[in-house]
Amino acid sequence: MGTVPSQHDLETDLEQWHLRLQRYPNDPRAYIQRGMAHFKLAHIDASITDFDQAERLRPDVTPYLWQRGLSYYYAGRFRDGARQFEIDLRVNAQDAEETLWRSLCLAQVDGQEAARRSLPPACTDPRPALRTIIYPLYAGLSSPDAALAEGNSLDPAGQFYVHLYVGLYYEAAGQPEAAIAPITHAVAQYPSDDYMWHLARVHCHLRSTSKMR
DSSP, X not given: OOOOOOHHHHHHHHHHHHHHHHHOTTOHHHHHHHHHHHHHTTOHHHHHHHHHHHHHHOGXXXXXXXXXXXXXXXXXXXXXXXXXXXXXXXXXXXXXXXHHHHHHHHHHHHOHHHHHHTSOSOXXXXXXXXXXXXXXXXXXXXXXHHHHHHHTTSOHHHHHHHHHHHHHHHHHTTOHHHHHHHHHHHHHHSOOSOHHHHHHHHHHHHHHHHHHO
């Protein structure tokens, strides 16, 4: 799927955004980019701080801060995450990922059944992995095993998304241990520099770190 940056590359990228903000301290785009760089390094609270600052500088950016919603999830701020994705969906109602992440946040506070009921009746996202495999799973019309089996026919990008969202489904169901295998598989087998690949890697890091405590 693509070349994966090294830890050094990620740290260098973060440093470049530090320097950029020293020169242009009122650049909201730079805060968003630095927030994303922090997230890739699992600096979750620091990423939220940068996304918040971007919002303060440009309040109209709020519906596009999907990255902050993801950071809220990993900060355990699930109500805030659900709210962010609700706002995002007002300007991008067809995005299945925003819908799924809203559901994932709600599952952590209201339970998976309530989160399932919150889903719209249909998914029109153009990506087959999300529209025909993952969305039915989250809607209660399929099973994790069936989703993984169906995903075998997809291209590598599709298979990545199936494994990632099957793992996240397990976490929503209160089975964090079961979530690790498919997400680890997504990281190991479909490497890329896509933000969601970094999310999968951060997920594994944070959950393994939490387990050791």
